[in-house]
Amino acid sequence: MLKKSNLILVTLGISLFAFVPNCKKGAATATLASDAASRVYVAPGEKDEVYAFLSGGFSGQMSVYGIPSARLFKIIPVFSVFPENGYGFDEETKDMLKTTHGYVPWDDSHHVEASMTDGKQDGRWVFLNANNTPRLARIDLKSFETKEILEIPNTAGNHASPFATENTEYLMAATRFSVPIPQASVAVDSFSKGGFKGTISMVKVDKNTGRLSIELQVLVPGFDYDLSRCGKKKSHDWCFFSSYNSEQAHKMLEVGASKKDKDFILAFNWVRAKECKDQGKAYNFGGEYVNNFREENKPAVSTKLSGVKMLNPKDCPGMMYYMPTPKSPHGTDVDSTGEYIVGGGKLASVIPVHSFSKMIEVKDKKEHHSTEIEGIPVLKYESTLAGEVQKPCLGPLHTEFDGQGYAYTSCFVSSEVVKWKLGTWEVVQHLPAYYSVGHLSIVGGSSTEPYGKYLIAMNKITKDRYLPVGMELPQSAQLYDISSGKAELLSDFPTVGEPHYSQMIPAKLLMDKTAKLYPLEENKHPYATKNENEARIVRLGSTIHIYMTAIRSHFKPDIIEARTGETLYFHVTNLEQDYDIPHGFAIGGAPNMTNLLIMPGETRTFKWVAPKPGVYPFYCTDFCSALHQEMQQYIRVSP
Helix, strand or coil, X not given: CCCHHHHHHHHHHHHHHCCCCCCCCCCEECCECCCHHHHHCCCXXXXXXXXXXXXXXXXXXXXXXXXXCCEXXXXXXXXXXXXXXXXXXXXXXXXXXXXXXEECCCCCECCEEEEEECCEEEEEEEEEXXXXXXXXXXXXXXXXXXXXXXXXXXXXXCCCCCEECCCCCEEEEECCCCECCCCXXXXXXXXXXXXXXXXXXXXXXXXXXXXXXXXXXXXXXXXXXXXXXXXXXXXXXXXXXEEXXXXXXXXXXXXXCCCXXXXXXXXXXXXXXXXXXXXXXXXXXXXXXXXXXXXXXXXXXXXXXXXXXXXXXXXXXXXXXXXXXXXXXXXXXXXXXXXXXXXXXXXXXXXXXXXXXXXXXXXXCHHHEEEEECCEEEECHHHHEEEEEECCCCCEEEEXXXXXXXXXXXXXXXXXXXXXXXXXXXXXXXXXXXXXXXXXXXXXXXXXXXXXXXXXXXXXXXXCCCCCCXXXXXXXXXXXXXXXXXCXXXXXXXXXXXCCCEEEEEHHHCCCCCCCCCCHHHCCCCCCXXXXXXXXXXXXXXXXXXXXXXXXXXXXXXXEEEECCCEEEEEEEECCCCCCCCEEEEECCCCCCCCEEECCXXXXXXXXXXXXXXXXXXXXXXXXXXXXXXXXXXXXXXX
């Protein structure tokens, strides 16, 4: 016998199935390209056309692939510890994972956003959200390293982030799990009585340094804010947030949050919000949070902050409007012209497209308002509607654009991507995906000038796509060529973690800007040792600082003497000034500390408390020369 929740989904599937067109009679179906192998093959010594930055989902990291080869180049550690290179363990990076909850060595990373200038990708930074413990991270695309993490207070479930305004003036972040604000122990059933709230956070990005700060938070009704996308060109001043559970259900949300025919897209004028703040309409509000920043080749500094400016929508008319949209929307996406706002109703039988121009025309006309929610006018559905894509698929989620007048929407239930025409709303092609596609990504597809050519569908279930490896199967992505009139499948490839979203950036924007080493003369680390003559051991009571150098193929100092219980800090500077010559450092049996990888010209610190008496080896873990095996020495621990 089916459970009630499963029965609802089956019934939904049956009812929606009638809306799915017969592909043989209508739109074309994407097939595997006959020359797919040659189109994804990148010959030895040649380079890929595109970088793809994929979120890691439950891994908490970001992975970097080359497209079209789908080769994995790098995992960038962000919100989770990374034993491969020591991120989150060593003295330089452990403070990157500090929060007001303490040291949090894991998170759930969903969405990647590339920095933009005039709505175009500029190759400076990519940003990543942490969903579990609300945070935003900034990754420098010169070094491909995490440079800053900012915690977001007065929120829970930082899912609708970190979506950027057209010139990366701000990153937007919104509450997925509505909670009491400020936090308090209240009955959960007070949710349905308005006792839970959400916030929209405007995180300012310094245009020169990229440093992050909270400009403003806006208190909003307690719905679940799911995804966001900011406007472009004519809609530059606005950002749009999907929301579900307008029912404010607090039990069995798969039933309780699926009752209404429509939920909302929140239209938010961030320029107006800034005006109201500058006019003194925002008030001081509590909330503790931390900002973790690592300057190049220096230890991270964690700063605890307190208090934000909070704005109530009723105190800032013209700032926010709700646009009804069907049903339980996941994505909200804005096309490259800034005119069309596309909803992705998970339970909808259509893909709704809202018109920015219509919204502006009617937003302050009472006859186009159906009601008001906590000071936010609710516009009538028909008043902002540009059109509906009829009978597209089952479970539409997220849309990207190719800049040629076409949109592509991922469909979870029917496991496909549908291509449709902006303006006519006609489905022109079905792109099968295996299985259950979530988000998708087009090169530059969220910018004002998409580069097109490639589309990646990120799939949630793989089942029979790869060799079985036990119960846990890899997530997968599929690569399509969309450069001609008909999209074609090129390949699929397993991915790291569970990618939710990706940003693809043309290689030409990045490859000539990437750093190859840290110049020793610019190393400002407080414990740097820039030549072997400066290598030394400094004792301060029961603490020992070892100013160590590493170069092919030895360490200096080499023999270390310590006593049980003493704390040793190995400050290791890699003296190499050649590209791609890192050194590793590890101590046999060291607890609570992993391997370090130290880049050319970099200084990193390994903390070790001397255990019971004995002789303990340390060695280089990264093969660096013909005498790599000889790059080893000993620590003698005496009673």
